Amino acid sequence: MVIVIKNKSELPIYEQIKQQMKAQILDGSLREDEQLPSIRQLARDLKISVITTTRAYNDLLDEGFITSITGKGYYVAPRNNELLRERMLFEMEEGLQKAIENGRNAGLTDDEIAAALKKFMED
Amino acid sequence: MENILEINGLCKTYRDFSLKNVTFALPKGYIMGFVGQNGSGKTTTIRSVMNMTKADSGSISVFGLDSVKDSIEIKQRLGVVFDSMYLAEHLTAKQIEQQIRPFYKNWNSDDFFASLKRFSLPDDRSVGDFSKGMKMKLMIAIALAHKPELLILDEPTSGLDPVARDELLDILSDYILDENRGILFSTHITADVERIADYVTILHNGTVWFTGSKDDLTESYAVVKGDEDAIPEGLKERMIGFHSYRNGFEAMIRTEDMRSLPETLVCEKASIDEILVYIAKEAKNAGHTESDTL
Numbered sequence: 001m002v003i004v005i006k007n008k009s010e011l012p013i014y015e016q017i018k019q020q021m022k023a024q025i026l027d028g029s030l031r032e033d034e035q036l037p038s039i040r041q042l043a044r045d046l047k048i049s050v051i052t053t054t055r056a057y058n059d060l061l062d063e064g065f066i067t068s069i070t071g072k073g074y075y076v077a078p079r080n081n082e083l084l085r086e087r088m089l090f091e092m093e094e095g096l097q098k099a100i101e102n103g104r105n106a107g108l109t110d111d112e113i114a115a116a117l118k119k120f121m122e123d
Numbered sequence: 124m125e126n127i128l129e130i131n132g133l134c135k136t137y138r139d140f141s142l143k144n145v146t147f148a149l150p151k152g153y154i155m156g157f158v159g160q161n162g163s164g165k166t167t168t169i170r171s172v173m174n175m176t177k178a179d180s181g182s183i184s185v186f187g188l189d190s191v192k193d194s195i196e197i198k199q200r201l202g203v204v205f206d207s208m209y210l211a212e213h214l215t216a217k218q219i220e221q222q223i224r225p226f227y228k229n230w231n232s233d234d235f236f237a238s239l240k241r242f243s244l245p246d247d248r249s250v251g252d253f254s255k256g257m258k259m260k261l262m263i264a265i266a267l268a269h270k271p272e273l274l275i276l277d278e279p280t281s282g283l284d285p286v287a288r289d290e291l292l293d294i295l296s297d298y299i300l301d302e303n304r305g306i307l308f309s310t311h312i313t314a315d316v317e318r319i320a321d322y323v324t325i326l327h328n329g330t331v332w333f334t335g336s337k338d339d340l341t342e343s344y345a346v347v348k349g350d351e352d353a354i355p356e357g358l359k360e361r362m363i364g365f366h367s368y369r370n371g372f373e374a375m376i377r378t379e380d381m382r383s384l385p386e387t388l389v390c391e392k393a394s395i396d397e398i399l400v401y402i403a404k405e406a407k408n409a410g411h412t413e414s415d416t417l
Contacts, residue, residue, distance in 0.1 A: 007318075010392070012338075040299070043299075047293065050152065051153070051321040051338065
């Protein structure tokens with residue numbers, strides 16, 4: 001697991017942790033059932049407050065990305081369909097953004113990009 | 124949640140300064156940043172916890188024990204670091220260890236020398252030759268050698284370079300891995316608090332201005348800037364530390380008041396530093412109004 005905290009970010013630190021962990025769960029670099037660092041260990045590693053890591057983990061628990069086993073710790077939750085779907089959507093959006101960026105860089109108008117997309121879907 | 128430190132209604136009056144009804148609590152397992160301007164009463168509060176100052180009224184409990192009655196037992200279980208070194212300068216760390224060891228039941232020499240090693244401190248040189256950062260680390264090594272459950276630091280970072288400050292944060296983060304411990308950490312360098320503190324208590328002019336979780340504090344206040352004419356009716360009175368200058372104004376507001384602001388005014392998250400500055404400006408503003416009406 002790689003977490004990079006930006007001190008100057010407008011995003012609160014707990015939100016940065018959440019987003020990065022989610023992204024790593026969704027792209028598979030954090031595997032199902034993989035054990036996560038404890039709340040205190042993560043706070044120590046990142047030199048941030050325990051309340052901040054607690055908040056990030058609690059949100060991830062609520063959203064079903066991780067599970068906790070009393071006395072043992074936190075684990076990446078088993079994949080479920082909804083999570084998979086979210087992953088697909090995430091990747092689709094990423095791909096679309098990339099496509100749009102490339103199109104615009106190549107000097108296409110937004111209408112031309114949309115038309116190209118439509119054409120691909122028909123093919 | 125169990126509190127490792129509880130201060131209730133602490134009052135202490137000196138000739139030109141008084142602590143007024145200081146009340147706050149530190150839950151076990153967490154770090155509290157204790158901030159405020161110089162002279163706001165942080166050291167007097169800490170000295171009261173240590174039973175080095177006799178309070179006029181109020182009570183302090185540490186580990187559920189009474190700070191006056193059970194002072195000796197508390198000190199066996201508490202480590203403290205002051206902002207200046209109280210050790211004899213001509214002695215070496217080794218000699219100092221021999222002097223302090225007998226006072227503590229739980230003193231662990233191996234731990235002490237392991238800390239020296241970890242902090243890269245020599246044990247055979249006069250401590251008077253140590254740099255400021257080395258002195259601070261030596262005092263932390265002493266404070267940690269009897270395995271304290273509560274660590275109290277009074278301005279440990281003042282006068283330290285950024286590298287030494289970062290090392291201190293490492294030491295504190297390691298210490299709090301054990302959830303049965305607590306840290307009270309007074310400072311006016313709020314960047315350190317901003318990062319590792321779970322709770323914050325702000326002391327202003329001898330009274331508690333805020334006590335609670337750091338997130339609550341930083342989510343409750345924002346800095347607003349812009350054209351004074353754009354401020355909605357009635358809001359200016361609710362602003363903290365209002366300050367106008369030739370091209371506009373600056374002030375701090377409660378985030379609940381942000382909703383009524385027009386888009387032309389710029390709002391930013393307030394850092395703890397900014398919160399302290401606006402508290403001080405507000406006090407100054409109030410002072411001016413008083414003298415104006417006299």
